[in-house]
Amino acid sequence: MSTTIDFNALVDAKNGRVTPVIYTDPAIYELELERVFGRCWLFLCHESQIPKAGDFFNTFMGEDPVVIVRQKDGTIKAFLNQCRHRSMRVSYADSGNTRAFTCPYHGWSYGTDGALIEVPLETRAYPHGLCKEKWGLQEVTRVASYKGLIFGNWDEGAPDLATYMGDMAWYLDGVLDRREGGTEIIGGVQKWEIECNWKFAAEQFASDQYHALFSHASAVQVLGAKPDDDADKKLGAGQTARPVWETAKDAIQYGEDGHGSGFFFTEQPDANVWVDGEVSQYFRDTYQEAEDRLGEVRALRLAGHNTLFPTMSWLNGTATLRVWHPKGANKVEVWAFCIADKDAPQDVKDAFERSATRAFGPAGFLEQDDSENWVEIQKILRGHRARNTPLCMEMGIGNEKRREDGIPGITNYIFSETAARGLYRRWADLLMSDNWDEVIERTEAFKAEVLQP
Numbered sequence: 001m002s003t004t005i006d007f008n009a010l011v012d013a014k015n016g017r018v019t020p021v022i023y024t025d026p027a028i029y030e031l032e033l034e035r036v037f038g039r040c041w042l043f044l045c046h047e048s049q050i051p052k053a054g055d056f057f058n059t060f061m062g063e064d065p066v067v068i069v070r071q072k073d074g075t076i077k078a079f080l081n082q083c084r085h086r087s088m089r090v091s092y093a094d095s096g097n098t099r100a101f102t103c104p105y106h107g108w109s110y111g112t113d114g115a116l117i118e119v120p121l122e123t124r125a126y127p128h129g130l131c132k133e134k135w136g137l138q139e140v141t142r143v144a145s146y147k148g149l150i151f152g153n154w155d156e157g158a159p160d161l162a163t164y165m166g167d168m169a170w171y172l173d174g175v176l177d178r179r180e181g182g183t184e185i186i187g188g189v190q191k192w193e194i195e196c197n198w199k200f201a202a203e204q205f206a207s208d209q210y211h212a213l214f215s216h217a218s219a220v221q222v223l224g225a226k227p228d229d230d231a232d233k234k235l236g237a238g239q240t241a242r243p244v245w246e247t248a249k250d251a252i253q254y255g256e257d258g259h260g261s262g263f264f265f266t267e268q269p270d271a272n273v274w275v276d277g278e279v280s281q282y283f284r285d286t287y288q289e290a291e292d293r294l295g296e297v298r299a300l301r302l303a304g305h306n307t308l309f310p311t312m313s314w315l316n317g318t319a320t321l322r323v324w325h326p327k328g329a330n331k332v333e334v335w336a337f338c339i340a341d342k343d344a345p346q347d348v349k350d351a352f353e354r355s356a357t358r359a360f361g362p363a364g365f366l367e368q369d370d371s372e373n374w375v376e377i378q379k380i381l382r383g384h385r386a387r388n389t390p391l392c393m394e395m396g397i398g399n400e401k402r403r404e405d406g407i408p409g410i411t412n413y414i415f416s417e418t419a420a421r422g423l424y425r426r427w428a429d430l431l432m433s434d435n436w437d438e439v440i441e442r443t444e445a446f447k448a449e450v451l452q453p
């Protein structure tokens, strides 16, 4: 698909302006499916969800259904979940174990390696023969894992996963690498739809700690421990009546290559007010191991927000990891996974799941605050005037820097929009570019611009 849309006019990251038609235009959405979701590394599932040969997990890459399958030799492949005969999905269960995927329409059957192995009435229906080797499931071009997380990419020319992640891997390790045993997904996947564009969610998790002070004010008031609370209130001993942004010393935001992260420098390993006491206690009990592996800053980083561009987000401490699956310009389907240390005791894993569901499940008290805002915005953008009126994205502009204390990447104060500007710039660069070499050239030019004294 070629385009005449002027993305430089819609996204002026240098001066902090975004025109909200990027959240509503169906033509832009179609181009996103091709040039963002068809080119970027996308989170598929966690290795713990498909431990044995024949285990599979169904997800989406953009709007394309994809099935991930553990092979007989232990490796992982992913396939477009589309029958080559008339395009039915060949796998319908969310996950499971199988020896073959049999299409429900006319019964073509594919092995777990994607090969077409069985065609009903083959000799009668295809008297001239059918070359089954040609009609296997389409394999996702590239599949790679990072510390248990499996990603897929359709683009042969994309940078490898580690290069694509860049400095974001350092931030991601704060969740994935706290303990020797790594992580696993606890329980199933919670899925729900929100009537808004996927970029509101991705951007907020990349960049927006600013909303929490106001949007979540009532939740924090209700949940924060009060000085006269009973001693048996199930909150961590390090928690205070005040939210972390008031008690923490300082905070940073990281934003580069479209990814974004932010966290507070805390003094105790249990600063989140919305996790169960068991979770807080667990963070204290395992603090030393985490510090030995990650250093003090990341071991203490328990109130962080993050997006790996474009659609994988997570919150440290709260154990929610989610994917924002686009379903049209005006709709997103959230898939929320609870991720926790594999070596944690079962009662702590249960507490992680409870905490994640209570705060960020479909009816979670923080989730609802967030999605209510996005849904209302999407409604306002039905107006012609509203969707063509530029938005202010100037927070902290010009204060970006690289630090010298080992915290990597382009950073700013947490209450800034460095990551948001970077996210939209990467997004626009993908839409404007014909290949990854061009994208990277544009990214490098933007980085130089951002860091100009």
Ligand code: FES
Residues within 6 Å of the ligand: 083, 084, 085, 086, 087, 088, 103, 104, 105, 106, 107, 108
């Ligand atoms: S569509 Fe799958 S067998 Fe016909």
Ligand SMILES: [Fe+2]
Residues within 6 Å of the ligand: 211, 212, 215, 216, 366, 369, 370
């Ligand atoms: Fe929020």
